[in-house]
Amino acid sequence: MGERDREREEFLRVARLAKDATATLAPLPRAAKDAALHAIADGLTAAAPEIVKANAGDVARAREAGVAEHMIDRLSLSAERIAAIAEAVRKVAALPDPVGETVRGSVLPNGLELRQIRVPLGVVGIIYEGRPNVTVDAAALCLKSGNAVLLRGSSSAIDSNTMLVRVMQDALAGTAVPQEAVQLVPGTSRDSAKHLMRARGLVDVLIPRGGASLINSVVEESTVPVIETGVGNCAVYVDAWADLDMAVDIAVNAKTQRPSVCNAAETLLVHAGIAEAFLPRVLDALRAKGVTVHGDERVLACARQHGHDGVVPATEDDWYAEYLSLDIAARVVDSLDEAVAHIRTYGSGHTEAIVTSSQREARRFVAAVDSAAVMVNASTRFTDGEEFGFGAEIGISTQKLHARGPMGLPELTSTKYVVTGEGHLKGQTPPAS
Amino acid sequence: MGERDREREEFLRVARLAKDATATLAPLPRAAKDAALHAIADGLTAAAPEIVKANAGDVARAREAGVAEHMIDRLSLSAERIAAIAEAVRKVAALPDPVGETVRGSVLPNGLELRQIRVPLGVVGIIYEGRPNVTVDAAALCLKSGNAVLLRGSSSAIDSNTMLVRVMQDALAGTAVPQEAVQLVPGTSRDSAKHLMRARGLVDVLIPRGGASLINSVVEESTVPVIETGVGNCAVYVDAWADLDMAVDIAVNAKTQRPSVCNAAETLLVHAGIAEAFLPRVLDALRAKGVTVHGDERVLACARQHGHDGVVPATEDDWYAEYLSLDIAARVVDSLDEAVAHIRTYGSGHTEAIVTSSQREARRFVAAVDSAAVMVNASTRFTDGEEFGFGAEIGISTQKLHARGPMGLPELTSTKYVVTGEGHLKGQTPPAS
CATH class of the missing domain: 3.40.309.10 (Aldehyde Dehydrogenase; Chain A, domain 2)
Known part of the structure; x- marks a missing residue:
């Protein structure tokens, strides 16, 4: 088995773990998810020195490669920035839980009770560039909305992202949220992003966050449904x-x-x-x-x-x-x-x-x-999720399907129809109650 | 220019006409769209003999090819069936217009008024199999929701579909809805469907209606966002x-x-x-x-x-x-x-x-x-749009993005945020009213 096949096998293993985790995560009540988010915030704060150390490796490599100073600034993590990231996670915990909300409901003429309720999407894939804070922000929003998340950051931030995901997984160990619900996509080659784009059936939606060329390549190659974000003329x-x-x-x-x-x-x-x-x-x-x-x-x-x-x-x-x-x-x-x-x-x-x-x-x-x-x-x-009062945003959709404009927690959900009867049969007189 | 290139050019011409038509169609008030739908219903009834004649050609070819009798039944149109199709169009006209509905709205702390309103998707592509009634049903639902429609039916129904689209376009001539808003995708080769699947930027969503293999091939090849429908185990x-x-x-x-x-x-x-x-x-x-x-x-x-x-x-x-x-x-x-x-x-x-x-x-x-x-x-x-009280359905989505379950008229819309201020500037104290 070559390196490429190994990377693909490893990706599929990780994606299946994430998908399996959704069965436990999706029905969790709000309190359990919020507790897990606070555990993550605590974990990040406690592990700040290790995170800063891992980040220093990324920053040193970027400096060596002659990366522009403003890009290095985006990449850099300090104890202060980690505290801000942890605080943002607590803010997500404080937001209302979209899962379970009844979007519409009625009693049909035959007496069937119809409810359309919000449910998690399942597994959300995020493909993003430089900033390691996205690793935590995106994970927090996905967990809060009951979704597992597959994170595929840039190779320039690989040490930071690896450490951040490890810290989050460790923090989840003592909570009701399965550790497998937060995963880093293995590898940083172009192929590793492709595995994510072709994982239809394992991944429910892919959200690319970055420049126009990243977004176009995801749209072009993905068989997983994509939500385009962020290009603004x-x-x-x-x-x-x-x-x-x-x-x-x-x-x-x-x-x-x-x-x-x-x-x-x-x-x-x-x-x-x-x-x-x-x-x-x-x-x-x-x-x-x-x-x-x-x-x-x-x-x-x-x-x-x-x-x-x-x-x-x-x-x-x-x-x-x-x-x-x-x-x-x-x-x-x-x-x-x-x-x-x-x-x-x-x-x-x-x-x-x-x-x-x-x-x-x-x-x-x-x-x-x-x-x-x-x-x-x-x-x-x-035009911004914070300004619009959504509390947080996973991106700004510039496409028309599913979500358009700033996307908050409800945009990270799907819906399910629940229909309750008393032995209702199609084409027959409804049962008398 | 070879036959393939010509077909592609012709497809792009037709798709651009549809896209241009959306600028006129999208803002039309309900009354104008309903009048157009009634004109289509009248036109279908008046043209029933021509439609039956065109359909006879498809049926004869199917018989010659030894197609099974139940498939021929699906393909066949009679004056009676055409009357039922016209009646279904009138029923769509009687449904509430989803466009313009305020989905959410609030006044932000800085005094900005925020409204999220329903707007048409734009251009909807439908890829479907045998039944020519889908040609009219889908067009009616798309027009009612303010969308232009590109129809790509099966080659077995090409004469029927060509005639039905011509009758609908003629009927629109005297209405506020542009004739170009209803288009048949030129050609019946596999390539002609591919043009539709790759028309990102011209087509906003593609809805395949048919068996699992049709749906899988659309999902695999399309760069236009797809709503999967209809496979039910x-x-x-x-x-x-x-x-x-x-x-x-x-x-x-x-x-x-x-x-x-x-x-x-x-x-x-x-x-x-x-x-x-x-x-x-x-x-x-x-x-x-x-x-x-x-x-x-x-x-x-x-x-x-x-x-x-x-x-x-x-x-x-x-x-x-x-x-x-x-x-x-x-x-x-x-x-x-x-x-x-x-x-x-x-x-x-x-x-x-x-x-x-x-x-x-x-x-x-x-x-x-x-x-x-x-x-x-x-x-x-x-599980059915009629049973759920939606009045009509364009299909049943089995995916999680945008729409899940029976899709009625609201599922054929997107939304737009409208934000109204009095000179509001970001990062500055809001103007006093």
Whole structure:
């Protein structure tokens, strides 16, 4: 048996352990799951020195490989960061349990009682990049919602992730949650991710968290159902009836409050009717924050006319770009419909905002834009599980099936119909009670 | 350009037309969609002679090819059947519109108004087998829920389907619903189905309706998200505390009331504690209905003891079988846990039933069985959109993502978050109203 086959065998062994664990985990009451999460938080705190030591190995390797300092920062764990991770686990324990919630229920005409109740999905696979905190966050959310989890992090964090999973498994030993419910996918080769993607029947859903290329490769290769997350080419549309002060503030906040995240704005669309009044002001404000504007012909012309030199010509690629940096593409449109058409063509379906005082235009924009979230007179930055009051989020879905937008605990569940009768037979008069 | 490339180009042209149509269709109010459905129903009734004529071609080809008579019956359309299909379209028009429903809503602590509303999925692809009535049923459900539909039926029904789609498109000409919202996938080769499966970005979801091999091939090859439907290896478990009269009736009803459908029972599990009392009675009742029982050692022994000769030995394959015929696999189990373990190993996750008088055992079974529907003291045959009060159904999902169990109109929608503020900026004090 070659190395590849061994890795596959080992993956299947681990995945089956996770699947078997769901039989014990799924029906557990909330108290048992919360106790297990507190045990994990305690375990992480107690093992902080070992975790920091394991992490130091990853960090040293990254330094040797010449990885950029901001990436090393993402990778690094300190006692303080581990305390924050443990605290986040306790916060998940404090959230309501979605499992068992009755989603709908009725008594059918024949007397059958119908209830649709939330149940765990089963085994959730997470494929993610650098940050080792995701290892614990994702595990906590999955356990709370009654799911086993298969974690496949990046090879750059392998020592940290191995230690974090070991600590979590050890902590579960004294609880009602089976240790096998949290598993690291063995190996860090491309093949090891493939095993996870092809494990239909063992894994119920795969959630890739990372950049567009990771997500595309998972979508392309996976036979396990996938929930796409996180790619955000978000637009702010400033309507002809916009309050211009508000529009400047929202454009600047959406672009610059935290440029590296998926709900930051990447495109600014400006109605021609207010372009002359609005563009000079927003260009000033963006320049003051160090933003490079990639403008179309009309934005460039306006910038030249007002002596702005911070605007560069936009190419077709700029309309598609998820910069995640202090860059924004800007374009003048002749109508709301043209703004919507631009978003349909180039957007990623994450979040779009309109700034307008017109109720009619707000309604039209909300109806026509086909994105996970549509903001009216608010920054795109509000699309977030915490902001929406979900308490925590496993990612932001940009697809339409199962979950769309920020995903909290209910999005980590499926449902089951429970039908109760007294000997009901199809095609026959129901029994008298 | 070869034939294959031409077919692909033609598919992409048609799929883009469908996608473009969603921009007009998605925001339409209920009245406009209902009027379009009534126009389709009228059009089908008026064109009944042409439809019957086109169908006659398919039927003649099937006869020539020596297709079995019951398959030809499924394929055949008469004026009467067309009237029933038109009536079903009017019934869909009478159902409530799921689009626009607020699924959740709240005012966030910062004053932002959050609403999660139902929106159409976009473009729905349906891959199905023989029955031409599915062409119209599926189109009606998709249009009612604001979706465009790409229909890919079987080559055996190509003349019927072509005519039905033409009649529907002609009927839409005078309505607010774009004609392009209903499309037949061009070609009937295996490639034409593949184009549909690989049309990620143009098609939002694919629903295969048919046998296990069709569904597996779609799951394996599709990059478009798939909702699996319809494979049902359903079990009836007769508990030690069962009312034996009720248990006999439910077993017989679940197996024989309509053996060819996915919610018919294929497996009978009997608790050892009542096997001696129950088995002879149920074997009698099943034999009276012409059912062949495939029994394990203990069922066989009991049958021999009571002089039954209708029981044949079960093989491992029998536990997996979706017979869809007058056959049932039967096994004696020592406990409810063993019944659950059997279902976990061999079941398809569709519907399982328990017959018991014990509240405790009913609760345990409901909690432990991981299927789309769990029946307590009722026939498995009740898992059905009509029975559940959904008015119509596009299929029965046996997967856990997005929809599980019978899928009505709400299951053909996604959601969108609409967030309304007054200039809200992230990380800053909310504006005073």
